[in-house]
Amino acid sequence: MNVQALKTMMELQALQGLNSNSKSDQPVTGTGSSLFQQLLTETLVSQSNHPQLSKLGSVSQMIPLLSNGNSLATKNAASYVSNAASVSSSKAPDSSVQQIISRAAQKYNLPVKLISSVISQESGFNPDAVSHAGASGLMQLMPATARGLGVTDIFDPEQNVFAGTKYLRQMMDKYNGSLEMALAAYNAGPGNVDKYNGIPPFKETMQYVQKVSERFYS
Secondary structure (H helix, E strand, C coil), X not given: CCHHHHHHHHHHHHHHHHXXXXXXXXXXXXXXXXXXXXXXXXXXXXXXXXXXXXCHHHHHHHHHHHCCCCHHHHHHHHHHHHHHHHHCCCCCCCHHHHHHHHHHHHHHCCCHHHXXXXXXXXXXXXXXXXXXXXXXXXXXXXXXXXXXXXXXXXXXXXXXXXXXXXXXXXXXXXXXXXXXXXXHHHHHCHHHHHHHCCCCCCHHHHHHHHHHHHHHXX
């Protein structure tokens, strides 16, 4: 999510919170509104300047100042900081992972940015990530898929990235170079793509294809 999208989301939620307080006859003071704007500004600045929200501590300290009898505004403000922190938690790949991605891209003739976009969406570049379904590692391989691709240690970044890239290459070949179809198959399995003769009508898969494509083409 870019800064503008984050700003829009926060502003909409703020309006909702302020309207709710107005209906319940709770005061929304000018001071509280000003502090909210300062909170929003600091959050956006820290999100854009530092991926780990370096100013989160100072922003969090401001939240109690928003109360002034306005508990809902305080609760909403806390959620804004939480949301901003989660948005910024996805880190860039370190140099060793970037080198692995580059070598995998060269071996399987896929763009480095495509592989990075998939990893960013799948695990946020966390080699120890495990999903509720059991998908693991940087490219979130299912154990059976990993074994079929010759992986002996699913959490080894090199094995995981090379296997995931190989699988993505197979999906690109299977669907005649269609990026959207390949991404849908990576997420939902080729069986579902074949069944629906296109991107399956699953919300998760449709969002996945959209988000990875946006990262790749940005």
